[in-house]
Structures are given as C-alpha cells and as structure tokens.
Amino acid sequence: MKKKSIFSALIAVVVLASCGKKQEQAQGPQGPVPFPVQTIVKQDAVVYQDYTANLEGQQNVEIRPKVNGFIQKIYVDEGQVVRKGQLLFKLETQTQNQDAAAAQATVKAAQVEVDRLKPLVDRKIISEVQLETAKARLAQAKSAYGAIAANIGFGTIVSPVNGVIGSLPFREGSLVSSTSEMPLTTVSDTKIVRAYFSMNEKQLLFFNKTFKGATTAEKLKAAPEVSLLLVDGSEYDQKGKIATMNGLVNPTTGTTQFRAEFNNPQGLLRSGSSGIVRLPIVQKEVMLVPQNAIFEVQGKQTLYVVEKGNKVKSRIVTTNGTSELNFIVTDGIQQGEMVVIEGASKLRDDMEIVPQDVQKQAPAPANEQAPATKDSVSTTSTPAKK
Numbered sequence: 001m002k003k004k005s006i007f008s009a010l011i012a013v014v015v016l017a018s019c020g021k022k023q024e025q026a027q028g029p030q031g032p033v034p035f036p037v038q039t040i041v042k043q044d045a046v047v048y049q050d051y052t053a054n055l056e057g058q059q060n061v062e063i064r065p066k067v068n069g070f071i072q073k074i075y076v077d078e079g080q081v082v083r084k085g086q087l088l089f090k091l092e093t094q095t096q097n098q099d100a101a102a103a104q105a106t107v108k109a110a111q112v113e114v115d116r117l118k119p120l121v122d123r124k125i126i127s128e129v130q131l132e133t134a135k136a137r138l139a140q141a142k143s144a145y146g147a148i149a150a151n152i153g154f155g156t157i158v159s160p161v162n163g164v165i166g167s168l169p170f171r172e173g174s175l176v177s178s179t180s181e182m183p184l185t186t187v188s189d190t191k192i193v194r195a196y197f198s199m200n201e202k203q204l205l206f207f208n209k210t211f212k213g214a215t216t217a218e219k220l221k222a223a224p225e226v227s228l229l230l231v232d233g234s235e236y237d238q239k240g241k242i243a244t245m246n247g248l249v250n251p252t253t254g255t256t257q258f259r260a261e262f263n264n265p266q267g268l269l270r271s272g273s274s275g276i277v278r279l280p281i282v283q284k285e286v287m288l289v290p291q292n293a294i295f296e297v298q299g300k301q302t303l304y305v306v307e308k309g310n311k312v313k314s315r316i317v318t319t320n321g322t323s324e325l326n327f328i329v330t331d332g333i334q335q336g337e338m339v340v341i342e343g344a345s346k347l348r349d350d351m352e353i354v355p356q357d358v359q360k361q362a363p364a365p366a367n368e369q370a371p372a373t374k375d376s377v378s379t380t381s382t383p384a385k386k
Contacts, residue, residue: 034354036342037306038293042285042335045323049279050229051197053260057188057271059161064184065091066154068177071170071184078168081267082159082187089184091155091176110138163189164270188271193264195228195240197277198255210281216245226260229276236275238263287333288326293341294319301327304347306338311352 069091076088117131166186170176176184199207213219220242228236240262249256260277262269293303294317301319304312317332333339338355340347347353 032310032352032354033346034356035340035347036358037338037355038290038341038358039338040287040289040329040333040335042287045283045286045288045326045328047281047283047321047323047328049203049281051199051258051277051279053195053197053228053275053277055269055271055273055275056194056196057163057190058192058194058261059163059187059189060271061161061163061187061189062183063088063157063159063187064178064180065089065157065176066178067091069155069175071172071174071176072155074168074172076165076168076185078165080165082163082165084159084162086159087156088159088165089157091157106144107138107141110134110141114138157184159187161187161189162191163187164267166271190264190267190269190271193262193269193271194243195260195262195275195277196257197260198253198257200255201249204249204256216247220245224280226280227278228260228262229278231274235278236262236269238265240277242279283323283328286323287329287335288323289317289329289333289339290341291322291325291327293339293344294327295344303333304340304344305333306340306353306355309352310355311350312340312347313349314347 071089072092073090074088075090076082076086082088113134114131117126117134120126121128121131164187166188168185169182170184207223208219211219211222213222223242225239225241228238228240230236240260242258242260244259246257258277289303294301296302297314300316302314302316305315307313315332318330319327320330321328338357340353341358
C-alpha cells in the first residue's frame with residue numbers, strides 16, 4: 001500500500017510540472033518585446049506622376065504620288081535611314097514621254113508659224129492680228145509641254161526630309177494614284193521624339209497651381225524635366241521637357257493634351273511606339289511614414305504610435321500619395337512622434353514595447369553589413385532645410 005501511495009504521488013508531481021511548463025510556454029517570454037520605430041520629421045519629398053504617352057517623330061511626312069502611274073523602281077527598304085533629297089521611288093512615265101514628244105512637236109510647229117508670219121507683217125502683207133494669234137498659239141503649246149514635262153518630273157519621288165522609312169504597302173509594278181487613300185510610305189524624322197500625353201481636369205488644375213506663371217509658357221518653363229519609361233519598364237537615358245500644352249479642355253474626354261520632347265541621338269525611340277512620361281513634383285516639408293508601418297482596418301489606414309511609458313496606441317491617419325517606399329501623411333500624426341514601422345500585426349493597444357529607433361542605430365561595418373531588404377530601403381527624400 002505504501003509503495004502504491006508513493007507511486008501515485010510521483011505521478012501527480014510529474015503531471016503538475018508538465019502543466020506548469022505548458023502554461024509558461026503559452027504565456028510567452030516575460031517583459032516588453034523590442035520593435036523598430038521611427039521618429040517622424042518633416043522633410044521634402046519627390047512625388048512622381050505618370051502619364052501614358054504616344055511617341056511620334058518631330059516630322060512624319062506621308063509620301064504620295066502627284067501623278068498616276070505604275071511603280072517602276074523602289075530604291076529604299078522599310079526602316080532605312082534616308083537623307084533629304086534621296087531618291088525613293090520611280091514611276092513609269094513612258095506614256096507621258098510620248099505625250100511630251102507630241103507637245104514638243106506642237107511647240108515647234110507653232111514656232112515655225114510665228115517665224116513665217118513675222119516677215120509678212122513687217123512688209124505689211126498681212127495684218128499684225130494674225131501674228132499675235134500665232135504667238136498666242138505658241139505660248140499655249142509651250143504651257144502644255146511644260147505641264148507634261150512637270151508630270152514626268154513628278155514620276156521621280158525623293159525624300160523631303162531626313163528620317164526613317166516606314167512601311168512600304170506597294171510593290172514594284174503596282175498602280176498608284178494621287179487620290180490613293182494609302183501613301184507610298186512615311187518618312188519619320190526621329191532626331192527629336194515627341195511624347196503626347198493627356199491630363200484630366202483635376203490633374204491640370206494641380207499642374208497650374210503647382211507651377212507658377214501668368215502664362216502657359218511661363219508655367220511650362222517652371223516645370224521640371226520629365227523622364228520617359230519604356231515598354232520594358234526601363235528608364236530612357238535622356239531627360240525631356242514639356243514643350244506645349246493645349247489651351248482648351250476637350251469637352252468630350254475632359255482632358256488636355258501635353259507634348260514633351262526627348263532627344264533621340266541613338267535612334268532608340270521609334271515613331272508610333274508608346275511609353276510613360278513621369279513628371280517629378282517636389283512637396284515641401286511633408287511627413288513621410290514607411291509603407292510597412294501603415295495597415296488597413298475596415299478600409300481606414302492605421303498605424304501604431306508609441307506614447308507615454310512606451311505603450312503603443314493605434315491611430316487612423318490620412319495619406320496623400322507615396323514617395324519612394326513611404327506614404328505622405330497629411331493628418332493623424334504630428335512631427336516628433338514615434339511610430340512602429342514593423343511587426344504591427346503583433347501589437348495591440350496599450351501594449352508596452354522596447355522602442356528601437358532605426359534612425360539612431362549605427363551602421364554595420366562594410367564587411368559585416370547585411371544586404372538591404374524591401375523593408376530597409378531608404379527613400380531619396382531630403383530633409384527640409386530649417
């Protein structure tokens with residue numbers, strides 16, 4: 001009996017010890033837990049506004065025939081760079097050559113008639129009226145010949161500008177006409193590429209308020225240089241400038257068209273392609289909060305603020321866009337307050353933490369510094385000058 005009692009007591013002690021360990025594990029570590037925080041200061045921030053744009057060369061010239069005829073020879077190919085005055089097409093002009101020969105014969109006959117009548121008029125054998133009539137017929141014949149000769153010249157088509165050849169919808173032997181809907185080709189001068197984009201009325205109002213000037217020209221001059229994002233997501237290596245702004249709002253679309261211009265020395269940009277024009281706008285003395293610090297609760301943006309006694313309190317904030325990896329906060333916090341920038345999902349109101357201000361931590365040595373992560377990338381915003 002004594003052995004059984006002792007054995008039962010030992011089992012009870014083991015069970016109690018096991019329950020105590022489980023309860024301790026459930027309660028977690030004792031004391032406040034460290035969390036990274038950041039003190040809010042007002043600083044300047046760059047906000048980017050993106051606009052979808054269509055790219056065109058500074059000159060897109062449609063090449064059309066002035067006369068009807070068959071294409072005898074095509075001297076260029078699609079995508080070829082051509083110079084002003086370079087031969088592009090030759091139209092068949094054999095029929096017109098025959099007409100020119102007939103017209104030239106008419107000129108010679110009219111000239112012979114004038115030469116025959118002139119001495120007769122000098123000797124007053126015939127009236128001067130007959131001579132003047134012959135001279136008029138000569139002038140008419142010369143005019144007809146000149147028109148035909150000009151048409152023959154129009155059969156040789158040269159480039160009116162420097163540029164790049166577009167598509168060639170016709171082939172040698174095709175019959176073309178001056179009234180054809182489709183041009184022979186298009187020559188695009190892409191030394192300077194124009195990016196056309198639009199702003200809605202709200203964006204236009206913001207643009208006019210942001211950039212000072214009594215006239216459109218002054219506002220465009222005050223606007224900064226813009227960037228161009230290509231279709232692969234990369235940024236074009238040449239900065240551009242907004243050159244023009246339409247003075248009217250399109251009543252159908254409610255937008256106003258802008259034109260930015262970019263130099264294209266390497267011929268990377270082509271007419272007809274698309275891109276994104278990025279307009280940088282500097283906002284002075286705004287409060288920036290890392291995006292990781294803000295989370296949504298019932299559709300409202302919320303963050304945790306460290307208050308007295310290192311206790312955290314959730315607070316609803318209002319944001320106005322982003323700058324790099326930060327939200328621009330316009331309401332809900334004050335300069336000098338401390339916010340938790342990571343681990344918000346582990347917090348609750350009035351929970352005490354150990355603040356670790358990331359702005360005060362000394363950087364690790366170069367040979368021991370860990371690679372940057374998405375949460376640790378710093379913005380390029382510059383602190384406002386006091």
